[in-house]
Amino acid sequence: MLLVTRDRGLYLKISKSRKDGLLLPDDDEVKNLVLILERCNIKHINPVPNVNTRCTICNGTLKKLDKTMTSYPIPEKVYESISTIYKCSKCSKVYWEGIHVENINKFIDKINKLLMQ
Ligand SMILES: [Zn+2]
Numbered sequence: 001m002l003l004v005t006r007d008r009g010l011y012l013k014i015s016k017s018r019k020d021g022l023l024l025p026d027d028d029e030v031k032n033l034v035l036i037l038e039r040c041n042i043k044h045i046n047p048v049p050n051v052n053t054r055c056t057i058c059n060g061t062l063k064k065l066d067k068t069m070t071s072y073p074i075p076e077k078v079y080e081s082i083s084t085i086y087k088c089s090k091c092s093k094v095y096w097e098g099i100h101v102e103n104i105n106k107f108i109d110k111i112n113k114l115l116m117q
Helices: 008-016 029-039 076-081 099-116
Strands: 002-005 020-023 062-066 084-088
Touching (some): 002 008, 008 020, 029 099
Parallel strands (some): 002 020
Antiparallel strands (some): 062 084
């Protein structure tokens, strides 16, 4: 088990007890994530398939619905361009295909490039 912290005092306690610790030196979340992945010997993250299966908030399963089946306030331009929505079975959050998967994959690309350096 690896204890990841930004707390220097906690990190020193962990180090003295011969447990595995990682002190994150930076406020930059991307740099910190890269440090954690490198420490765990993870050299690549696979992109997210463009299939909505799990809620990013609660990990509940997503149910595919016609866009007319929700009262969720979808922006008008988005509503016009989609036919399907995905609704979380646990927390009822509504998703549609497009930007969020694209943004996650852009973030993963950024991380993978940093991991290759
Ligand atoms: Zn959910």
